[in-house]
Amino acid sequence: MLPINKSDLSALAQQTQDESLKALQESEERYRSLVIAISEIVWTTDAEGRVDDMPSWRAYTGQNVEQVKGWSWIDAVHPEDRDRTAQVWNYAVLTKSPYSTEYRIRAADGSYRYFSTRGVPVLAADGSVREWVGICTDIHERIAAEAALKTRAEELTYITAVLAQTNAVLEKRNQELDQFAYVASHDLKAPLRAIANLSEWIEEDISDTLNPENRHQMNLLRGRVHRLEALIDGLLQYSRVGRVAIEAESVDVTDLLQEVLNSIAPPPDTVTIEPGMPTLITQRLPMFQVFSNLISNALKHHHSSDGKLNISVKDQGQFYEFAVADDGPGIASEYHEKIFGIFQTLQARDKAENTGIGLAIVKKIVDSLGGRIRLESQEGQGATFYFTWPK
Amino acid sequence: MIENNMTNILLVEDDEVDVMNVQRAFKKNNIKNPLYIANNGLEALVMLRGNGNPPLVPPEQRIILLDLNMPKMNGIEFLRELRADPQLKLIPVIVLTTSNEDRDKVEAYNLNVAGYILKPVTFSSFVEAVATLNKYWTLSEIP
Numbered sequence: 001m002l003p004i005n006k007s008d009l010s011a012l013a014q015q016t017q018d019e020s021l022k023a024l025q026e027s028e029e030r031y032r033s034l035v036i037a038i039s040e041i042v043w044t045t046d047a048e049g050r051v052d053d054m055p056s057w058r059a060y061t062g063q064n065v066e067q068v069k070g071w072s073w074i075d076a077v078h079p080e081d082r083d084r085t086a087q088v089w090n091y092a093v094l095t096k097s098p099y100s101t102e103y104r105i106r107a108a109d110g111s112y113r114y115f116s117t118r119g120v121p122v123l124a125a126d127g128s129v130r131e132w133v134g135i136c137t138d139i140h141e142r143i144a145a146e147a148a149l150k151t152r153a154e155e156l157t158y159i160t161a162v163l164a165q166t167n168a169v170l171e172k173r174n175q176e177l178d179q180f181a182y183v184a185s186h187d188l189k190a191p192l193r194a195i196a197n198l199s200e201w202i203e204e205d206i207s208d209t210l211n212p213e214n215r216h217q218m219n220l221l222r223g224r225v226h227r228l229e230a231l232i233d234g235l236l237q238y239s240r241v242g243r244v245a246i247e248a249e250s251v252d253v254t255d256l257l258q259e260v261l262n263s264i265a266p267p268p269d270t271v272t273i274e275p276g277m278p279t280l281i282t283q284r285l286p287m288f289q290v291f292s293n294l295i296s297n298a299l300k301h302h303h304s305s306d307g308k309l310n311i312s313v314k315d316q317g318q319f320y321e322f323a324v325a326d327d328g329p330g331i332a333s334e335y336h337e338k339i340f341g342i343f344q345t346l347q348a349r350d351k352a353e354n355t356g357i358g359l360a361i362v363k364k365i366v367d368s369l370g371g372r373i374r375l376e377s378q379e380g381q382g383a384t385f386y387f388t389w390p391k
Numbered sequence: 392m393i394e395n396n397m398t399n400i401l402l403v404e405d406d407e408v409d410v411m412n413v414q415r416a417f418k419k420n421n422i423k424n425p426l427y428i429a430n431n432g433l434e435a436l437v438m439l440r441g442n443g444n445p446p447l448v449p450p451e452q453r454i455i456l457l458d459l460n461m462p463k464m465n466g467i468e469f470l471r472e473l474r475a476d477p478q479l480k481l482i483p484v485i486v487l488t489t490s491n492e493d494r495d496k497v498e499a500y501n502l503n504v505a506g507y508i509l510k511p512v513t514f515s516s517f518v519e520a521v522a523t524l525n526k527y528w529t530l531s532e533i534p
Contacts, residue, residue, distance in 0.1 A: 186489070190406075190489060194406070194408035194409075196513075196514075197408060197411075197412060197514050198408060198411075200514055201411070201415060201514075
């Protein structure tokens with residue numbers, strides 16, 4: 001065995017020392033880079049919580065060494081947050097427990113941003129605290145987003161309250177209107193009845209002296225009275241549509257159509273109902289009114305006594321499309337919009353007694369439920385009314 | 392069944408044409424019962440009580456046809472007064488009105504009316520209604 005000479009030994013020791021130092025340096029560099037990568041600010045304090053220097057903090061706040069020493073660093077914390085921060089930090093140092101809080105830090109340009117700060121004690125081998133290390137992370141965006149959310153929530157609450165109030169006002173208005181419509185129709189009809197009665201009695205009492213012309217005039221008078229009554233009733237009906245809340249129930253459309261036909265009583269074999277009529281949950285009365293009005297219209301305006309009617313349905317996903325088709329005189333296309341207006345008739349009222357409100361009511365009902373009504377017709381070629389009804 | 396033409400009928404009605412309605416309907420039905428007219432509740436009470444003089448409506452066998460919507464004292468108020476008066480509370484009352492309000496019906500029956508009839512729209516139906524009433528007060532014993 002060769003003797004190891006002294007210089008070899010010291011060279012080896014030196015080499016080991018150099019290698020250890022290098023490893024330590026690399027480790028420290030890695031650690032620093034890592035910390036910088038994951039946070040904005042790193043800091044250290046002594047075991048009692050006093051700062052000697054915080055280069056990373058100073059780089060952000062623009063403070064010099066004197067301005068951060070000891071407890072002075074707290075000057076860069078927002079005045080409103082200082083008391084709380086000091087309290088929490090003191091508590092952590094005293095109890096040697098992990099430190100975690102949020103506060104605003106003043107940047108070198110004077111602006112404040114929210115930071116989340118966390119610190120832990122570094123323990124020596126004997127369990128005592130050697131120093132504190134910590135990091136501060138910018139959470140300003142999060143805080144700003146939370147504040148914006150809160151504002152939005154408050155706005156929403158306010159708008160909801162306004163909406164509820166508006167609803168209440170609307171409800172009240174609707175009730176008033178309904179009451180008005182009822183009273184108006186009721187009070188308007190009373191003198192009407194009196195006029196009808198009086199004209200009848202006058203005619204009766206002077207029937208001996210009444211010449212044909214006067215008799216005809218009396219009849220016209222009574223006709224006008226009845227017309228006025230029908231108009232008032234029609235108006236009342238129209239005003240009611242969509243306002244009176246009706247409960248939804250299961251409606252078998254075939255049954256409903258049968259009911260409609262029973263009440264209108266057309267001649268036999270006039271109306272054909274195509275198969276495939278659905279059963280759906282909906283408001284029964286409005287549907288009854290729509291079919292009833294369309295069917296009686298078709299019958300009333302037919303030019304011959306053996307007209308034919310066809311009622312069919314098509315499933316269109318969210319809606320059913322019903323069709324009421326007749327082979328009557330048809331309606332010229334320039335009137336297709338007009339006929340849905342209130343009190344609009346296509347024939348002079350002296351030729352056919354007709355309030356002109358049936359289709360207006362149908363349109364209002366269909367519109368109020370979210371459906372649509374349209375007409376396909378040509379003069380002399382019958383008419384088909386299509387309307388959609390939501391499921 | 393005793394043939395009784397002596398039921399005295401008091402019509403309490405403010406509308407002149409409605410009064411004529413009743414009068415003509417009576418005529419059409421050949422009803423010969425005495426028909427007394429009061430234009431409102433106060434007048435009706437005076438006609439029933441007399442107030443010192445013999446009452447205008449004979450005190451026996453009285454029936455009242457009552458309208459509800461009248462000035463000064465409406466039908467329901469009149470009915471209350473009637474039922475509160477020991478001399479008058481026995482009189483059968485039939486309400487003849489245009490009001491289809493449940494509120495009115497309940498109130499009237501609470502005050503023991505013998506009937507509640509809605510004035511028909513046409514005169515001919517009114518004539519029929521009066522004919523039915525006539526059968527009633529001809530048949531029914533009235534104190």
